[in-house]
Amino acid sequence: MEIIKNLLSFKDLRKKILYTLFIIFIYRLGTHIPIAGVNIEAIKNIFSGDGLLGFVNLFSGGALSRYSILGLGILPYINASIIMQLITVIYPKLKEMLEEGDVGRKKLAQYTRYLAIILAAFQSVFMAIGFRNFINADINFYVFLIYSIIILVTGTALVMWFGELITEFGIGNGASILIFVGIIAQMPMYISNTIILIQGGTNIFRVILLIAVILFIIVSIVFIQEGERKIPVQYAKKIVGRKMYGGQNTYIPLRLIQGGVLPIIFASAILQFPLMFAQYIPINFIQNFLSVYYRYDGFLYSSFFCFLIFFFTYFYTAITFNPSELAENIKKYGGFILGVRPGKPTEIYLEKIISKLTLVGATFLAFIALVPNIAANITNVTSFMGLGGTALLIIVGVAMDLVKQIDIYLINRKYEKVI
Numbered sequence: 001m002e003i004i005k006n007l008l009s010f011k012d013l014r015k016k017i018l019y020t021l022f023i024i025f026i027y028r029l030g031t032h033i034p035i036a037g038v039n040i041e042a043i044k045n046i047f048s049g050d051g052l053l054g055f056v057n058l059f060s061g062g063a064l065s066r067y068s069i070l071g072l073g074i075l076p077y078i079n080a081s082i083i084m085q086l087i088t089v090i091y092p093k094l095k096e097m098l099e100e101g102d103v104g105r106k107k108l109a110q111y112t113r114y115l116a117i118i119l120a121a122f123q124s125v126f127m128a129i130g131f132r133n134f135i136n137a138d139i140n141f142y143v144f145l146i147y148s149i150i151i152l153v154t155g156t157a158l159v160m161w162f163g164e165l166i167t168e169f170g171i172g173n174g175a176s177i178l179i180f181v182g183i184i185a186q187m188p189m190y191i192s193n194t195i196i197l198i199q200g201g202t203n204i205f206r207v208i209l210l211i212a213v214i215l216f217i218i219v220s221i222v223f224i225q226e227g228e229r230k231i232p233v234q235y236a237k238k239i240v241g242r243k244m245y246g247g248q249n250t251y252i253p254l255r256l257i258q259g260g261v262l263p264i265i266f267a268s269a270i271l272q273f274p275l276m277f278a279q280y281i282p283i284n285f286i287q288n289f290l291s292v293y294y295r296y297d298g299f300l301y302s303s304f305f306c307f308l309i310f311f312f313t314y315f316y317t318a319i320t321f322n323p324s325e326l327a328e329n330i331k332k333y334g335g336f337i338l339g340v341r342p343g344k345p346t347e348i349y350l351e352k353i354i355s356k357l358t359l360v361g362a363t364f365l366a367f368i369a370l371v372p373n374i375a376a377n378i379t380n381v382t383s384f385m386g387l388g389g390t391a392l393l394i395i396v397g398v399a400m401d402l403v404k405q406i407d408i409y410l411i412n413r414k415y416e417k418v419i
Helices: 002-008 011-031 040-047 052-059 075-090 092-098 102-130 141-169 174-185 187-199 204-226 262-278 284-293 299-320 323-332 344-379 389-418
Strands: 228-235 237-240 243-246 249-255 335-337
Touching: 002 011, 011 141, 011 174, 011 389, 052 174, 075 092, 075 102, 075 141, 075 174, 075 262, 075 299, 092 102, 102 141, 141 174, 174 187, 174 389, 187 204, 204 344, 204 389, 228 344, 249 344, 262 299, 262 344, 262 389, 299 344, 323 335, 323 344, 335 344, 344 389
Parallel strands: none
Antiparallel strands: 228 249, 228 335, 237 243
């Protein structure tokens, strides 16, 4: 309570927190408003399982199972961000635009929004077609198709706007906060399902074991997310006029996971594409293949998941960390890494270290993604199946980032008072 009191004692921070909570309230309210003309209970049944559809529904905070006006949630925007980042690496003009500063980043962000709307339009078409068996008898299918597409695409634009409002006027990264809230909103359902399992005769010690595994994973995530390799750097002394500059010791902090939660979010988003589109196409062969081979806890899905986690971890590290530029800057300002010559040897040294760190980080992310499913299968407690390593990593990662932003704000305010 004392911490909360201190947080709310700063007027600007209090406004940011209250503004963020207000946007979250509006967002959650929107996820409970269904699109008219469908049998909601029948739709809920196909999302009630522990498979990948339940996991997709988790990202939308349950909005997809209610066929809500915000049913697509923030996923189209995340998918658009993935595609734009990949294109930026391949297409030189977009890379040059990104290097232009704020103007270039704003243009790229605008292109990402346009792409998100296009993806939302495609996805809404498949959803409306897939749910045609749940349409009320007195509604024409083509009328339903048109207004469903319009509402779902508008809902996606609204959710993107909510995310940007939180980022600009609230606290934290808006898109991450909305995903975080969506996952947290499903926690009561997981708890109630666990209670039902215990009442149905499931051994309580199995449930305790699974909860212990989840707690161990949370602690591991915090430990690894905070982990960093400190590279010592020494700056040579130099005399300018009558003053001496430099000569200090510092270090370069290299995080174990450069991309944070992004690689695992991107991997999850990519894996949801096949199921989300195929689920709405009534072809028995595709449905049978997905139900047997592309299960959320199956070998094929897990193998693809691990591959994509490694790919996006290395990819994100490659676009955010430039050892050549860092080595050049160290040399320019008269610095050197202890025991390593400036220039090319420093670049090679940094590349070796970041490669090892990325390998460890990607392996950890893959481990986190798979362990909850393995533990659920061993204990036979499936009530937390949707709340896998991906969801846990997002929850912990976003919460830690939010705490850090609040800490930075409080520190800045304290320094302002001193000044």
